[in-house]
Amino acid sequence: MAMGMAELGFPYWNPLRRRFPPDSPFFASGNVERELLAKQVALDFTEDEINNLQIIVETESRRISCPIVGCPERLKSLDNFEDHYKARHTASCSVCSRVYPTSRLLSIHISEAHDSFFQAKVARGYDMYECLVEGCGLKFKNYKARHRHLVDKHKFPTTFEFFKRTQLSKKRREKLQKQRVPKLKHEEDKEEASSDAMEVEDKASLDGLVSALSTLTTSDTTPSNVSFGRRHGRGLTFVPRSVHREKPTNSSSTPGPKT
Amino acid sequence: MADDGSASNRRDPIKSSVGNVAGQRRRQQAVTVAKERRESLVRAKRLCRVGTNGGDDEDAFVENEMMIDEEQPVLEAQTVKAVEELKSAVQSQGKGVMQKRVTALRELRRLLSKSEFPPIDAALSAGAIPLLVQCLSFGSPDEQLLESAWCLTNIAAGKPEETKALLPALPLLVAHLGEKSSAPVAEQCAWAIGNVAGEGEELRNVLLSQGALPPLARMIFPDKGSTVRTAAWALSNLIKGPESKAAAQLVRVDGIVDAILRHLKKTDEEIATEIAWIVVYLSALSDIATSMLLKGGILQLLVERLATSDSLQLLIPVLRSLGNFVSVDPKAMLTILVGGQNTEENIINVLAKCLRSEHRVLKKEAAWVLSNIAAGSIEHKRMIHSSEAMPLLLRLLSTSPFDIKKEVAYVLGNLCVESAEGGDARPRIIQEHLVSIVSGGCLRGFIDLVRSPDIEAARLGLQFIELVLRGMPNGEGSKLVEGEDGIDAMERFQFHENEELRVMANSLVDKYFGEDYGIDE
Numbered sequence: 217m218a219m220g221m222a223e224l225g226f227p228y229w230n231p232l233r234r235r236f237p238p239d240s241p242f243f244a245s246g247n248v249e250r251e252l253l254a255k256q257v258a259l260d261f262t263e264d265e266i267n268n269l270q271i272i273v274e275t276e277s278r279r280i281s282c283p284i285v286g287c288p289e290r291l292k293s294l295d296n297f298e299d300h301y302k303a304r305h306t307a308s309c310s311v312c313s314r315v316y317p318t319s320r321l322l323s324i325h326i327s328e329a330h331d332s333f334f335q336a337k338v339a340r341g342y343d344m345y346e347c348l349v350e351g352c353g354l355k356f357k358n359y360k361a362r363h364r365h366l367v368d369k370h371k372f373p374t375t376f377e378f379f380k381r382t383q384l385s386k387k388r389r390e391k392l393q394k395q396r397v398p399k400l401k402h403e404e405d406k407e408e409a410s411s412d413a414m415e416v417e418d419k420a421s422l423d424g425l426v427s428a429l430s431t432l433t434t435s436d437t438t439p440s441n442v443s444f445g446r447r448h449g450r451g452l453t454f455v456p457r458s459v460h461r462e463k464p465t466n467s468s469s470t471p472g473p474k475t
Numbered sequence: 476m477a478d479d480g481s482a483s484n485r486r487d488p489i490k491s492s493v494g495n496v497a498g499q500r501r502r503q504q505a506v507t508v509a510k511e512r513r514e515s516l517v518r519a520k521r522l523c524r525v526g527t528n529g530g531d532d533e534d535a536f537v538e539n540e541m542m543i544d545e546e547q548p549v550l551e552a553q554t555v556k557a558v559e560e561l562k563s564a565v566q567s568q569g570k571g572v573m574q575k576r577v578t579a580l581r582e583l584r585r586l587l588s589k590s591e592f593p594p595i596d597a598a599l600s601a602g603a604i605p606l607l608v609q610c611l612s613f614g615s616p617d618e619q620l621l622e623s624a625w626c627l628t629n630i631a632a633g634k635p636e637e638t639k640a641l642l643p644a645l646p647l648l649v650a651h652l653g654e655k656s657s658a659p660v661a662e663q664c665a666w667a668i669g670n671v672a673g674e675g676e677e678l679r680n681v682l683l684s685q686g687a688l689p690p691l692a693r694m695i696f697p698d699k700g701s702t703v704r705t706a707a708w709a710l711s712n713l714i715k716g717p718e719s720k721a722a723a724q725l726v727r728v729d730g731i732v733d734a735i736l737r738h739l740k741k742t743d744e745e746i747a748t749e750i751a752w753i754v755v756y757l758s759a760l761s762d763i764a765t766s767m768l769l770k771g772g773i774l775q776l777l778v779e780r781l782a783t784s785d786s787l788q789l790l791i792p793v794l795r796s797l798g799n800f801v802s803v804d805p806k807a808m809l810t811i812l813v814g815g816q817n818t819e820e821n822i823i824n825v826l827a828k829c830l831r832s833e834h835r836v837l838k839k840e841a842a843w844v845l846s847n848i849a850a851g852s853i854e855h856k857r858m859i860h861s862s863e864a865m866p867l868l869l870r871l872l873s874t875s876p877f878d879i880k881k882e883v884a885y886v887l888g889n890l891c892v893e894s895a896e897g898g899d900a901r902p903r904i905i906q907e908h909l910v911s912i913v914s915g916g917c918l919r920g921f922i923d924l925v926r927s928p929d930i931e932a933a934r935l936g937l938q939f940i941e942l943v944l945r946g947m948p949n950g951e952g953s954k955l956v957e958g959e960d961g962i963d964a965m966e967r968f969q970f971h972e973n974e975e976l977r978v979m980a981n982s983l984v985d986k987y988f989g990e991d992y993g994i995d996e
Contacts, residue, residue, distance in 0.1 A: 226982055227975075229938040230902045231850035231889035234843070235802040238759040239717045242843075245878075246791050246836040250752075251517045253788050273517055280928050285972045294877055297928050305970075317970045 248273050284317050286350070320350060321378075328359075348378060512592065519673030519712055520632040523625055523666055524588050527701065528659040550590055551597040557583040558601035565606050573616060580610060580622035587629040595633040599640055603630070611647040617657050624648065624663040631670035638674040645671065645685055652690035662702040665691060669709030679713055683721055688713060692728045695735075695750070699742065707738075707749035714756045722760035725753075732767045739776045744789050747780065751792035758799035765803060774800060774818055781825040787834055794829060794837060797822070798844040819858060823848070827864040830871065835879060838871065842882035849889035853905070856890050860908055869912070872920035877927065884924055884935050887912050891942055904946035913943060918959045925964040925980075930973055937965070937979045944987045953987050962988055 236242045252266050279290040280297045284305050291297040307322040308315045311330045316322040324346055327334045338344045343355035345362040349370050356362040359378075366372040561579040564572070583603065587593045603626070610623035627648065631638045641648075644667075651664045668687055672679050682688075691713065694706035714721040725731060735757075738750040754773070757764035777797045784790055801822075829841035845864060848855050859865070871883045891909040895902040925936030940961055944952040956962065968980035 226941060226979060227934075227938065228901050229888050229892050229942055231892050231894045233802050233804075233847045233850045234885070235799075237717055238715055238756055243795065243840075246795060246840060247519075248517050249834075249836050250788070250791060251519060254521060255516055269513065269516060273513060283928050283930070283971050283973060285970050291928075294927065321970075 245270065287317075321348065324348065515592065515633070518632075519715075520638070520670040521666070521708075522588065522593070522632045523628045523663070526621065526625060526659070527662040527666070527705070528621065547590070547592070547594070550586060551594045554583070554586045554594040554597040555601045557586055558598055558603045558606070561606050562602070565609055573619070576610060577616075577618050577622060580607075580619065580626065584622050584625045584629075587626055593629055593633070595630050595637045598626075598630060599637060604640055604643060608644045608647060611644060611651065613650070617660055620651060620656075620660045621663055624651070624660065624667050628663060628667040628670055631667055631674075635674055638671055638678065641667070641671055642681070645682065645687075649682070649685050649687045649690065652687070652694065654690075654693070658700070658702050661694065662705045665694060665702070665706045665709045669705065669712050672709060672712035676716075676718065679715075679721065680718075682713060683724070688721060688724050689728060692725060692731055695738070696730065698737075699746065703738075704746045704749055707746060707753060711749055711752035711756060714753065714760070716756060716760050719760040722757050722764060726757065726761050726764040726767065732764070732771055735768070736771045736773060736776065739773065739780065744784060744786050748786070748789045748792065751780075751789060751796060754796040755792045755799065758796050758803075765800065769800065774822070778818065778821050778825050781828065782821075787837070790829070790832075790834075791836055791840075794840050794844070798840055798847070801844050801847045819855070820862075823859055823862045823864060827862060827867060830864060830867040835876065838875065839879045839882050842868070842871070842879060842886055846882060846885035846889055849886050850894060853893065856905065856908065859886070860890055860911070865915075869915040869917055872917050877929070877932070880920060880924065881929070881932050881935065884921060884932070884939065887917055888935065888939050888942070891946070904942055906946055906948065909942060909946050910948065913947065913955065918943065918955055918961070922956075922959050922961050922964050925961070926967060930976065933968075933973075933976055934979070937976065937983065940965070941983060944983065957988070 248270055249266075252269055256266055279292060280294065282289040282291065282297065282300060282305075284301075287304070289300055289304070291300050305317040306315050307317070307319045309322060309326060309330075311326065314325065316325055328345065334344055338357070341357065343357050345356040345359055347354045347356075347362060347365055347370075349366070352370070354365060354369075356365060363378075557579065561576070561583055564575040564579040567575065583598065587595070587598065607623045607626055610619050615623075627641055627644055631641050648664045648667050652661050652668070656664070668682060668691065672682055672687075688710075691706055691710050695703050695710065697703055710725070714725055716722065735750055735754060738746055739754070742750070754768065754777075757768065774797070777793050777800075780793045781790065781797070784793075823845070826841045826845050829837040830845075832838060832841075845859060845868075849859055868883050868886055872880060872887065875883065891905055891912060893903045893905060921936045921939040923936070924932040925940065927933055927936075940956055943956060946952070947955065962984060965980040965984050968977045971977055971980075
């Protein structure tokens with residue numbers, strides 16, 4: 217396992233001395249302080265005024281770019297950034313409580329993960345998997361093809377996964393099942409290792425109706441019942457059954473529910 | 476810089492009742508002042524409000540009437556008039572012409588010193604510079620030289636293009652730095668030069684090529700006096716780089732290192748402050764200066780100043796100098812240290828004092844210095860780990876603003892890892908330190924860093940999480956990370972634009988929270 221990490225090229229913590237040139241932004245706040253203090257006496261500022269000025273000067277020059285793919289926002293402060301992130305990038309699925317960075321991606325998720333009509337159309341051969349990039353408009357027959365498109369056309373890295381793939385053993389899933397507390401927001405949850413394949417696999421344990429339509433599909437992806445508040449936010453780790461089939465790794469260990 | 480020494484003329488009780496309301500308004504305005512004006516406050520230039528020879532009584536009275544912005548147009552009109560007067564005074568001949576010139580200069584100087592934002596542009600447009608240059612000619616009486624240099628000083632304290640307007644005056648200003656000039660004249664010229672040097676690299680290069688450095692350097696040899704202070708400040712502006720040639724030239728001046736060490740040891744805080752800034756730049760830009768200063772025992776002097784002073788003005792450059800010295804190869808540093816003085820421990824204690832300070836800059840830069848020491852030998856790490864700095868660091872990681880937090884993170888992480896020797900070896904974890912630091916409650920702080928939009932901070936957080944996952948005994952790491960919402964934080968990277976971070980986060984989650992997680996409970 218240790219080898220595995222090294223192969224992945226994880227940049228381990230290595231203590232290094234850090235030296236900065238005198239005009240480095242690292243020293244900017246000290247430089248500003250120097251000048252403000254020097255002028256303090258002449259202009260009769262109080263210490264509070266100096267502090268305020270210092271903060272204004274610094275934050276004006278240092279805007280924070282939101283690091284989420286495709287978001288153009290530049291925020292004035294860390295607090296603003298946190299507010300922005302919560303407001304814009306935590307669109308949460310009311311079905312499975314998973315969280316997405318934009319409402320568009322959320323709605324794509326809902327279609328692909330919770331909509332039996334979607335699965336029905338997929339089964340009938342329609343191109344249902346939309347390209348994730350706004351404005352592109354292309355659609356694909358399956359998850360993998362879309363992924364290939366994202367990589368080829370939009371230069372997404374191959375590691376970029378809309379649906380992250382990990383498997384849990386049945387034992388683990390059952391344990392988590394019992395321990396799970398219903399919640400809507402994903403922050404509170406502590407359980408989660410990766411509850412991914414769970415959604416699909418635990419069909420048997422889901423309450424509610426099984427939509428008639430789901431029995432019509434040949435793909436057994438659909439957790440077609442709606443169960444509110446059961447999940448907590450691993451929206452990004454869900455893998456539809458159709459993906460399991462296509463990717464050779466890992467899928468064999470998970471028993472799939474057959475209708 | 477502006478009001479050194481003569482404290483008496485600053486807050487005269489007679490004027491304060493009138494000045495109070497105005498003063499309040501001024502303060503309010505100053506704080507909410509527009510961006511352009513804020514810029515003037517953080518420039519490395521300084522207005523001269525009180526003359527270098529203390530000013531006479533008449534001056535003192537007028538000086539303290541600081542004007543408010545609405546009166547600007549009036550001020551400008553008066554300035555134009557003053558320049559006209561000066562022009563006629565310069566052109567005239569005959570009896571009393573000296574006095575006329577001084578009077579005209581003085582009037583212009585007052586207009587340029589009173590207001591918070593002096594009418595520099597008006598003066599320039601009216602053609603002040605050529606006149607002022609003429610007034611600097613050799614053989615002119617001291618008073619004339621003084622007033623002229625004073626006007627030039629304040630013109631140079633303005634915007635970049637205003638400072639550049641002084642170019643024609645520079646050779647004469649440099650010339651009057653010589654030892655034959657009277658002290659106030661030399662000081663005022665140094666001040667003007669300091670403002671020009673503070674503008675930018677281009678002007679610094681011009682000054683250097685005109686030979687400004689050696690005479691300025693010699694002005695700091697005396698033990699005390701406002702001249703030493705002004706010259707030291709001007710010198711610090713001149714050598715600040717980022718090119719190193721000025722610093723290299725300075726260190727070649729005979730006796731300069733001794734003068735610097737002498738001032739750091741004994742002098743009053745105001746002079747020591749400006750000298751410390753010189754040391755900041757020398758230690759950043761000149762290897763020769765660095766080793767000469769180290770050999771001369773500067774570390775001990777810096778430590779003493781840090782231990783005994785409460786002046787933020789002084790502490791900032793002293794701390795930064797220390798940081799610059801430490802960031803040079805610490806092994807080399809250690810061999811030069813004077814033996815038997817426990818300097819290393821003293822350094823750590825004095826840095827702890829800075830961590831306790833309420834000032835952000837001190838906390839941040841002290842943490843930076845500690846992080847470099849912690850990147851050294853195992854002995855250094857142990858020294859920090861067992862010092863009074865530890866509880867401070869742990870507390871700061873949870874409570875301090877972001878930029879301080881980041882530096883503290885570097886310290887704590889560096890304490891837990893041996894510096895890697897070989898090229899591809901995975902650096903070894905010092906488990907004892909890791910365990911104690913984690914049980915000190917630092918994990919939450921690191922996970923906060925993972926959530927931050929700052930790439931460097933997020934990277935640090937992920938690297939530390941890896942240490943915890945790998946290095947905590949009995950595989951406790953995973954539980955601990957999970958317990959602090961670490962998995963959640965790592966999954967944020969799914970849609971992060973930075974690929975390296977995405978891969979890092981994914982690989983950690985895959986490896987430590989994969990399908991086998993929690994199975995063997």
